[in-house]
Amino acid sequence: MADQDSSAVLEPEPISAVLFDFHNTLVHGGDATTWLATGWTAAGRPDTPPDGLGAEPAAAAAAFLDRVWEHAHEIDPDSSRDESPQQHRRVFLATVVRCPGIDADLAEALYTVMPMRWEAYAETVPVLTALRERGVRTAIVSNIGFDLRPIIERSNIVVDAVVLSYEVHSVKPAAGIFQHALDLLGASAQETLMVGDSWRDDSGAAALGIRTLLLPRTDGPHHGLAGVLRLVSG
Template sequence: MTTIKGVLFDFSGTLLRIEPAETWLRAVLAATGTAMDEAEIVRRAGELERAGALPGGSRPVEIPAELAGLWEIRDRDAACHREVYTALSRQVPLPRPELYDALYERHMTAAAWHPYPDTADVLAELHRRGIRIGVLSNIGWDLRPVLRAHGLDRYVDSCVLSYEHGVQKPDPELFALACEGLGLAPSEVLMVGDDRTADGGATALGCAYMPVEHLPVDRRPDGLRPVLDLLG
């Protein structure tokens, strides 16, 4: 059996989790000085969640036909990513038109993302053991400042982001780029992620794969620790 010398981690739902939709909406209302009735805030937040308007949150209950094509390729291009998610949010009536762009901007801030309780400890231990660490994400914006703000970048050797390469998981090309970024053969790399289709696609290239559950941070205190046991 080939020894694992590197671990690739998905970002959203694996290392960090986006804030709840209601928190997201409230933060933007506060930042823009927009007043809304309390009951309406709760109602609109629920509608935004069902619309799938929060990147990293729930998938849309129903994708509008005119957005279906863009939805499938949303992580290949930054402009496409913004267009899709702001269009989804615009399905929900809000009191000011500028709120839709403000919501999108908010989700890219470090304050909107919360590391899972064991993320820092697991990354630190892998780093201590000399294991190469990469982040491999289907995403439409640069997550590196978020990692930096949470003190996680010190452990990460490489970041491969779909929108920077115009290709998204489970395409083997993206996994190949990520393995190259670690300087390792696919057989020496473990992929860890919450999406068994997108992240599990790493096995087609010869990587190992370990799934984690996409749960709120307070419901998954030690989902990443099995990585340490797996590597011995």
Template sequence: MTAVLFDFSGTLFRIESTESWLRAALDGAGLKLAPLELTRTAEALRRAGALPGGAPPLRVPEELAEVWEVRDESSTLHRAAYTGLSRQVPLPHGLHDALYERHMSPSAWSPYADAAEVLSALRGRGIAVGVVSNIGWDLRPVFRAHGLDRYVDTYVLSYEHGIRKPDPRLFGLACAALGVEPGRTLMVGDDRRADGGAAALGCGVHFVDHLPVTERPAGLWPVLDLIP
């Protein structure tokens, strides 16, 4: 292998809890909820699937089904899909947009405990690294804020190309940007359908578990065993 492609959410980074997300948006707006109401509202948002990178919706409302399917193809669609889900939950005026803005903040994301060490080890071996993500916003500031940008050679983000995983073309763009052959490239992700699309291009594929940061201290280390 000469290159490794990584997914973002659930692979290298994990979003904060729904309750932390809601609390941060409330604080930013100068609003308060009673503790029990905060817990109940956070649970309603979790069930609605309103937090990008969090739990998927238990049910996508019929009026959002079309935009939900293509949400990662543009920033406009991504925002519409997730604010549409949050609006299924009664919230103070303006908070739906504040919640969406909050999830794009670097402080809303935490790298997995072994992410820096594994990326550093790959750099030390001369392995090219790319990030391939289905997303509707620019995640580069998250990597910079957490000190991981120095290990990444290219970012291929669905909304910038109007293509989403598992479409092999998105992985092909990453390989082309790195100047590597798909057959000598490993894709690492947590979604068997989306990230597994790299196999159609000839890439190797390795899956990690989408777990909270505290429950997956060394999930990325096996990647190094797959790189000679």
């Protein structure tokens, strides 16, 4: 008779720490048409983008802005923009001026008002609160070239640690940025879950043995973050 222990199913360690990407995971970028209009006003332009550019070019510019970081990848495939504030701004400006109708002055204004457009998903604060009540440690792990803390505070987001690529000199999918977060939380890879939206960047956590949940970008106020609670309690 076979040893019963040899056929036992080994359960993974319970999840006691969760790492979250920020943009398109905990917050969304808002409506791109409104972003364009806000930047237009900030640049001192009269009337509205459709008045100044025409309806179709304005709609095309908003569509471009809606996917601006995907466009940025075309000229910055190694995400050098996330290594410093200067690089982040430079890559953004170089990207958006490729869109007809967006000149250098408008690009500057759009960059300035961009963080004002970011808003937490409807589930973000409730899910983070539920995790905290369960004793689960949490961290934001973001590829970014500027300080997210004002947005985090404004959005009533509470986590145990904030790890930003330009501060720790490591850009996802490199292992270093994930390891830095684990060290801050005092967590092992085996007891941690990574939640993000990018197969290219966030799946780098799996190389360390971190279970990884990818939630592709969604438009609107909901993102499906409640699934994290089911994984943690499973």
